[in-house]
Amino acid sequence: MADINPSGDARRPSPKALLELAERETQGKLKVFLGMAPGVGKTYAMLAAARSLKAEGIDVLVGVVETHGRSGTAALLDGLDVLARKPVSYRKRTMMEFDVEAAIARRPKLLLVDEFAHSNAPGVLHPKRYQDVEEVLRAGIDVWTTMNIQHLESLTDVIERIAGITVRETVPDRVLEAANEIVVVDLTPDELIKRLKEGKVYLPDNARRAIDQFFKLSNLTALRELTLRRAADRVDEQMLEQLRQQGIEGPWPTSERLMVCIGSDENSESVVRVAGRMAAAHKADWFAVHVRRVDRDLTDRKDNRRIEKSLRLAERLGATTSRLSGKDLPSEILGYAKRNNVTQILIGRSGAGLIDRIRGRSLSGMLVQQSQGLAITVVAPDDAPVPRPLIALPARSTAVQAAAVAFAAVAAAVGIGLGLEQVTPLPNVSMLFLFAVLVSALRFGRWPAIGTAFVSFLAYNYFFIEPRWTLTISEPYEIFSLLIFLVVAMVTGGLAGRLREQAASITERAEATQTLFDFSSKLSAAPKVDDVLWVVTNQAASLVKGKSVILLDGAADLEIRSAWPPEDRLQTPDWAAARWAAKEQAAAGRGTTTMPSARFHFRPLVGSKGVFGVLGVEPAEDIDALPNATEAALQSMAEQATIAIERTQLVADVGRAATSAESERLRAALLSSISHDLRTPLAAILGSATSLRTLGGKMPASDRLDLLVTIEEEAERLSRFVSNILDMTKLDAGVLETRKDAVDVGEVSRRAAERAHRLSPKRKLAIDVPKDTPLISGDASLLEQVILNLLDNAHKYSLPSSITRIAARRSGTSVALTVTDDGSGIPAEALGKVFDKFYRVGGSDGRAPGTGLGLSICAGLIGAMGGTIRAESPVQDQRGTRIVIELPIAAQPIARLSS
Numbered sequence: 001m002a003d004i005n006p007s008g009d010a011r012r013p014s015p016k017a018l019l020e021l022a023e024r025e026t027q028g029k030l031k032v033f034l035g036m037a038p039g040v041g042k043t044y045a046m047l048a049a050a051r052s053l054k055a056e057g058i059d060v061l062v063g064v065v066e067t068h069g070r071s072g073t074a075a076l077l078d079g080l081d082v083l084a085r086k087p088v089s090y091r092k093r094t095m096m097e098f099d100v101e102a103a104i105a106r107r108p109k110l111l112l113v114d115e116f117a118h119s120n121a122p123g124v125l126h127p128k129r130y131q132d133v134e135e136v137l138r139a140g141i142d143v144w145t146t147m148n149i150q151h152l153e154s155l156t157d158v159i160e161r162i163a164g165i166t167v168r169e170t171v172p173d174r175v176l177e178a179a180n181e182i183v184v185v186d187l188t189p190d191e192l193i194k195r196l197k198e199g200k201v202y203l204p205d206n207a208r209r210a211i212d213q214f215f216k217l218s219n220l221t222a223l224r225e226l227t228l229r230r231a232a233d234r235v236d237e238q239m240l241e242q243l244r245q246q247g248i249e250g251p252w253p254t255s256e257r258l259m260v261c262i263g264s265d266e267n268s269e270s271v272v273r274v275a276g277r278m279a280a281a282h283k284a285d286w287f288a289v290h291v292r293r294v295d296r297d298l299t300d301r302k303d304n305r306r307i308e309k310s311l312r313l314a315e316r317l318g319a320t321t322s323r324l325s326g327k328d329l330p331s332e333i334l335g336y337a338k339r340n341n342v343t344q345i346l347i348g349r350s351g352a353g354l355i356d357r358i359r360g361r362s363l364s365g366m367l368v369q370q371s372q373g374l375a376i377t378v379v380a381p382d383d384a385p386v387p388r389p390l391i392a393l394p395a396r397s398t399a400v401q402a403a404a405v406a407f408a409a410v411a412a413a414v415g416i417g418l419g420l421e422q423v424t425p426l427p428n429v430s431m432l433f434l435f436a437v438l439v440s441a442l443r444f445g446r447w448p449a450i451g452t453a454f455v456s457f458l459a460y461n462y463f464f465i466e467p468r469w470t471l472t473i474s475e476p477y478e479i480f481s482l483l484i485f486l487v488v489a490m491v492t493g494g495l496a497g498r499l500r501e502q503a504a505s506i507t508e509r510a511e512a513t514q515t516l517f518d519f520s521s522k523l524s525a526a527p528k529v530d531d532v533l534w535v536v537t538n539q540a541a542s543l544v545k546g547k548s549v550i551l552l553d554g555a556a557d558l559e560i561r562s563a564w565p566p567e568d569r570l571q572t573p574d575w576a577a578a579r580w581a582a583k584e585q586a587a588a589g590r591g592t593t594t595m596p597s598a599r600f601h602f603r604p605l606v607g608s609k610g611v612f613g614v615l616g617v618e619p620a621e622d623i624d625a626l627p628n629a630t631e632a633a634l635q636s637m638a639e640q641a642t643i644a645i646e647r648t649q650l651v652a653d654v655g656r657a658a659t660s661a662e663s664e665r666l667r668a669a670l671l672s673s674i675s676h677d678l679r680t681p682l683a684a685i686l687g688s689a690t691s692l693r694t695l696g697g698k699m700p701a702s703d704r705l706d707l708l709v710t711i712e713e714e715a716e717r718l719s720r721f722v723s724n725i726l727d728m729t730k731l732d733a734g735v736l737e738t739r740k741d742a743v744d745v746g747e748v749s750r751r752a753a754e755r756a757h758r759l760s761p762k763r764k765l766a767i768d769v770p771k772d773t774p775l776i777s778g779d780a781s782l783l784e785q786v787i788l789n790l791l792d793n794a795h796k797y798s799l800p801s802s803i804t805r806i807a808a809r810r811s812g813t814s815v816a817l818t819v820t821d822d823g824s825g826i827p828a829e830a831l832g833k834v835f836d837k838f839y840r841v842g843g844s845d846g847r848a849p850g851t852g853l854g855l856s857i858c859a860g861l862i863g864a865m866g867g868t869i870r871a872e873s874p875v876q877d878q879r880g881t882r883i884v885i886e887l888p889i890a891a892q893p894i895a896r897l898s899s
Contacts, residue, residue, distance in 0.1 A: 028137040029180040032116065033146045034231060036223040039195055040187040042146040043067070043114055047076035050112055050144065054080060061108035063136075064098040066115055071812050081108075088121040095121040100132045104139045111136055111143050117151035117169040130171050149227040152176060162222045177234065184231045189220035197866065229283075256284035259342040260314065261291070261333060261363075264303035268310040271348045271379045276317035278346070287340060288314030291324045291332050330366040337374060344375040402444040406452040409436035410459050417464065429464050437492060441500065453490045509629045519637055529648045533562035536615065536641040541565075543633055546620035549600065550641075551578050552613035558582060561613070573598040574616070581614045589616065591625040601626065603634065605642045615641065681714035688714075713759060738864045742775040742890040743783060745808045745817055752787035753806065760795050768807040776815045777890040778865040786861050789854040790819040790883050797881070798823035810889075814867070817885040826873040826881050834871050835859040855883075862887070 033042040043065060054060045062082040067074040083106065086099035097120050103111055113136075118129040126132050133143050150159045153170040160166055176182070187195075260275035262268050272288060279286040290307055311321045326332035337345060347364050364378045413432040421429075433456035441449030461471055519539040526532040533550050540548035541564040549567060551558040558578055560568055570578070577589035577598040585606055589598035600616035615638045619626065626634065688707040696704060746769035753765045787806065794804045802822035809816050826834060833839045835855050855871075862869045867887035875882050 028139065028141045028143055030133065030137055030178065031142070031144045031181040031183065032176060032179045033144065033183050033185050034176075034227060035146070035148055035185045036187075036227040037148060037150070037192065037220055039192055040185050042148075042185045044070075044073050044076065045183070045185045046112060046114075046144050046146055047073065047080070050080065050110065051076060053110060059109040061103065061106055061111050063103050063111045063113045064115075065112060069813065080112075086124070088123050090121045090123065097121055097124050098129060098132055100125050100135055103136055104141065107139070107141060109142060111141050113143055113145045116145040116147040117171045119169050128171075130175050134175070147171060147176075149223055149230065152230070155226060158226070159223075162219055176230075179234070182231050182234050184227060186224070186228070189217050189224065192220060193217065198868070256282040256344065257340065257342045258282070258284055258286035258344050258346065259333075259337055259340070260286065260288050260319070261345065261347040262288055262307060262310045262314070263290070263348060264307050265348065266306070267348050267379075268306060269313055271346060272310050272314050272317065272319075274379050275346045276314070276319070278344075279318070286319050287336075287342065288319040288321045289324060289333065289336055290322075291326065291329050293329060294325050294327055329363060330370050333367065334371060334374070342374070344377060345371070346377045346379055349378050349380045402440070402448040403451070405443065406436075406440045406448055406455060409439050409452065410455050412436065413456070414459050414463050430460060433460055434492060441492075441494075443500075449492075450490050450494060453492075505629070511629075513633075520640065523640060523644045526644065527648070527651075529645060529652075530562070532641065532644045532648055534564075536637065536644075537562045537564040540615060540617050540634065540637055543630060543637065544617045544619040544626070547600075547618040549616045550605075550613060551582075551616070552605075553582075558614065571599060574600045574602075578602045578614050578616060582611050585611055590618070591623070601634075603638045605638055605645070607642050607646050612645070681718040684714040685711050685718070716759065738782060738861075739779040740777050741780060743778050743780045745769055745773055745776055745783075745815055745887075746771070748780050748784050749787055749806045749808070749817070752784045752791065755784075755788055756791040756795070759792070762800060763795050764801075764803045765791070766803055766805045768805065770808070773808050774810055774815060775890045776887040778867070778887050782861045782865065783887075786858045786885070787817075787819065789858050793854050794819060794821035794823065794881070797821060811886060814886045814888050817887065818882050819885075820875055820880060820882040822875075822880050825875070825879050826871060828873075831871050831873060835869070858883075 033046045035042045047065065050060050050062075060080060062077065062080050064083070064085065065073075065077065067077070083099060083103055085096035086102070088095050088097050098113060113129065113133055116130050116133065120127055120129060120132070126135065133145060136143055149155065150167050151169055151171050152173060154173045156167050156170060258275055258279050260272055262272065275286055275288070278284075288311060290311060311323075314321055322336065324332050324336060333345065336342075345367060347367065349364065364376065368376050410433065413436045417429045417432050436456055437449055437453045440452035458471070462469065519535065522535045522539070523532060526535050537548045537550055547563070547565060547567070549563040549570070550561050552561045553559075558575075560570070573595060574589065577595040577600065580594060581588040581602040581604050585604045586594070587601065587603050588594040590596060590601040592601065600618045602614045602616040604611045605613040605615060615634075617634060625631075688710045691699070692704060692707055699707075746767070749767055749769055753767060756763070756765065791804060791806075798804065798821040804822075805818075805820045807818045807820070830839075835858070839856075859869050862885055865887060867885060869883065869885050871881060871883055873881040
């Protein structure tokens with residue numbers, strides 16, 4: 001959107017901002033409770049805050065609130081005035097809608113209107129509920145409302161790509177932008193999914209379907225990010241409005257806001273594209289501005305077309321475009337930046353001449369000088385020539401180059417000395433030659449400096465010692481002066497050259513030390529072998545400023561496991577050097593006496609079990625041997641890499657050993673339990689069958705019947721053990737199929753009690769399940785198996801004369817089923833372990849009966865049905881155990897998601 005703004009006083013409050021403020025003062029204030037998805041607690045938070053205002057004496061009216069059967073939300077309505085809804089007939093159905101006219105006539109201080117994006121039934125005042133709210137706001141009544149981020153109109157296509165659903169009920173962005181306050185009701189995706197599974201958002205059947213279709217972790221994470229970003233953008237806009245109303249100048253560093261200056265040059269489009277990429281990377285708002293000087297008439301059509309083309313490009317890339325005019329371009333640009341809270345300005349490199357750039361008169365230079373708290377980025381085009389120094393010396397110098405520079409320095413000293421003698425007598429011309437020696441020493445080192453000193457000695461004698469233009473010395477003191485000059489020059493040059501060499505050595509060591517430090521810090525954080533190898537190759541390549549490769553032992557030979565830059569093959573000499581280094585445990589290849597023709601220098605990786613690989617480096621520079629500091633750092637790197645690789649291998653071995661030990665422990669526990677607990681019924685069956693076979697004809701009929709009953713009971717007991725093992729196997733494999741039927745808890749409890757009575761006819765059972773207990777959603781056969789396991793467990797840990805009780809009660813949106821015994825109870829430290837596989841609480845004899853699978857299977861089956869299970873102990877008089885199962889109430893599925 002283009003905007004033509006004349007220059008003005010940036011310190012004066014914005015007239016537009018003041019007019020918007022005056023207009024808002026006549027309307028009610030809108031507060032939106034915004035969430036990422038249904039169930040995060042928007043309505044709950046709105047009602048809780050409204051109750052606090054009600055307690056302070058504020059007139060609060062509930063226009064419309066949807067509780068969706070959530071008891072906690074419904075409880076917050078107690079004590080609040082609730083507006084009667086308006087009945088609307090539509091297609092032979094009566095729908096209850098929000099009564100806008102009644103709400104305005106009632107004129108409360110605060111009105112609560114839930115579900116901002118709701119679509120009204122045909123026949124009411126407005127088709128959308130947000131339009132009802134706008135009507136109420138125009139009447140001067142404050143409104144609080146709730147809304148999910150997916151209902152924002154500009155995000156419908158994004159939501160469809162993220163969640164795969166089409167949102168039908170939307171609210172225009174302008175409505176949310178006009179809100180006086182936005183409250184983000186936030187919840188982590190994991191916590192929301194947990195609430196959904198517990199039946200706190202939807203009824204159980206609908207909750208499971210919602211998890212499968214909409215409430216996925218990836219969907220909720222994306223929706224949460226959209227919610228937080230939109231709220232942050234709104235807060236930023238509100239801050240700008242308030243600061244403009246108060247006339248406070250920016251920038252205010254709350255978020256990145258970019259501005260690009262567009263000129264008439266050919267590189268403007270390139271600068272605009274760079275700004276667009278930076279804004280996208282920072283997810284920032286940005287502006288494109290063209291400033292025209294009022295004392296210059298821009299009549300060049302080509303320049304005009306170029307400016308308009310750049311502005312249109314900026315608009316397509318998402319920028320807000322503006323055209324400004326003024327006499328002082330830097331002041332206009334900086335004033336606009338302050339008014340719009342710009343934090344960074346991008347401008348193309350100025351086309352000013354050399355003199356203007358030196359004087360700082362280029363536009364970019366003046367912006368840098370005058371800006372305060374702003375970052376100025378100067379963008380150069382890709383084809384812009386790179387300025388080079390007038391005198392460029394090579395990074396590495398040869399003896400010929402050193403000699404040439406030495407002679408040039410001496411010649412310059414002679415020329416300067418002869419020239420100065422024409423102006424004034426020079427008693428200390430030797431200082432010029434000393435300067436030439438120092439230049440040579442600092443540039444090329446000690447020996448070139450000594451050579452320069454000797455040449456200076458000859459030149460000084462020839463040009464400045466009488467008789468001139470000869471190497472003859474007429475006065476004895478001149479000989480002494482020349483000798484002193486030669487000694488001083490050689491000593492000075494030597495010291496300067498040595499200082500240069502030491503500085504270079506220190507720099508080299510510092511780089512190697514920094515590389516090792518970076519290497520150690522990254523290596524310590526690498527959890528896997530591949531991560532360690534990547535760190536080693538990357539840092540080794542950085543150390544030698546070239547390439548690196550790691551080869552590890554493979555099935556038959558060394559194999560390339562990592563390289564930087566990525567490489568998957570080596571030349572034949574490199575393979576030969578690598579194999580030799582691994583075999584002989586010594587360095588080989590480039591820079592060594594073994595196979596020096598190889599491109600890479602290889603060092604072995606020697607661990608506690610011998611050599612398991614080699615590290616190779618190829619320096620970028622063509623050198624015969626690595627510098628001492630680099631070689632030491634490379635050796636240290638190889639040793640650290642060896643330790644890190646062995647560490648990761650040991651961690652993996654420890655993990656495998658722990659897994660193997662745990663598997664062995666579980667196998668031993670299972671075999672121990674099965675061998676003991678299956679042997680007892682098998683022995684009883686075998687003994688009874690043997691007695692019937694050998695003595696059947698001689699035994700009374702009652703005894704034969706008792707033996708047959710024993711065989712039947714023990715066979716059923718054996719069948720139950722086997723069934724438990726199969727159920728646990730299915731649970732571990734995740735293949736257990738469960739039904740979602742409406743189940744009568746009382747009927748299932750009675751069937752389980754009858755089976756338990758056949759197994760233990762002398763035990764007493766009591767069932768307390770009221771007739772009005774709601775049906776639960778679950779699998780009747782699995783629930784019966786759970787209750788039977790719990791009864792069997794209760795009989796094992798309680799006295800034969802005690803009573804085991806089964807009870808059921810409604811608890812919110814679920815039914816709580818309990819099985820209580822009068823046994824010795826469960827120790828407090830064991831309450832959290834009783835549902836673990838093979839865990840058994842010891843009895844008075846120190847050994848627990850059973851396989852330790854019963855309660856674990858119960859927990860798995862209840863979890864598969866969408867319920868929860870827990871143990872409570874003691875129950876009464878420091879005795880007894882109660883197992884509490886909560887299962888969701890069965891209900892019809894809902895038609896759509898709502899907040």
